[in-house]
Amino acid sequence: MALYLSRVDIQKFVGMADAMEVLETAFGRWDDPLAFNLERRRMPRKGDKELNILAGVAPGGEIMGVRASGVRFNNIMMLFSESENGLACVMECGPISEMRTGAASGVATKFLARANARKLGVIGAGRTAFPQIEAVCVARKIDHIKIFARREDSRTAFAKEVAERLGVKTEAVDSAESAVADVDIAITSTSSADPVFFGRWIKPGLHINAIGANNLERREVDDETVLRADIVAIDHRGQGHIEAGAIVPLVAAGKMTWDQVSELGEIVQKKRPARTRDDQVTLFHSLGLGFEDVVYGEAIYARAKAAGLGKQLG
Secondary structure (H helix, E strand, C coil), X not given: CCEEECHHHHHCCCCHHHHHHHHHHHHCCCCCCCCEEEEEEEEECCCCCEEEEEEEECCCCCEEEEEEEECCEEEEEEEEECCCCEEEEEEECHHHHHHHXXXXXXXXXXXXXXXXXXXXXXXXXXXXXXXXXXHHHHHCCCCEEEEECCCHHHHHHHHHXXXXXXXXXXXXXXXXXXXXXXXXXXXXXXXXXXXXXCHHHCCCCCEEEECCCCCCCCCCECHHHHHHCCEEEECCHHHHHHHCCCCHHHHHCCCCCHHHEEEHHHHHCCCCCCCCCCCCCEEEECCCCHHHXXXXXXXXXXXXXXXXXXXXXX
């Protein structure tokens, strides 16, 4: 019988350092012929509703999964087991999805940011921002964080929360430019349709995690940012073709090619270069993959099963 894991069950097993380790191991097997990522499919519904479908197969081919989520819908994932010949687990996977998005950026930061990076600038204070900050703090010894959001009360409250939860000096600032001035790593975590980060702000050695624009109607960084980057990385090129709002227009205009974009798995596997010089500018354009959901879901399922948690579905 299949196991049902609630959000409460799952939260007993998730953690950022752990999620980063699981994803790095999975991306280290990115070329496994049985591993697979199905690009997100978006299904608009009535009003402002939208149902998204993501799917993937974990390396080794034992666990396959489908996640359904979206605006005004619950976040559910089903895992299927090759050895059990069917449905193995149904999960309320909100905690997994929140953690894996940050974890992917954390892995990218490990390979692309300067080893001595200490200062972090953040644009955005929504629900996706904290896991991003936490992941960067796992990957590097951050000692100073600056945060900008459009609403003063939001950025002030969020800066206080980050400082309390991570024990890192954190301040709210009054502009996006101030947030990323003289930092080593920048995060954009917004749903903006127009750029919130500009290439003219870049200093040598900067690493950028741009995580909010996962459809062609959004873009958080301008053309100059992408073109100035010595390394442009993405979770998955195939998904990038339909979601990477900062890259697709540049390819269409003939200003760059997809061959100039590295997949995170290629970097982890050392098939494409990571950072080699302190003065390089690096960019990770995060999309969020079904593959990432499934590999972390597989780990949580195994732990819950071993601990005897969850409910059996008849």
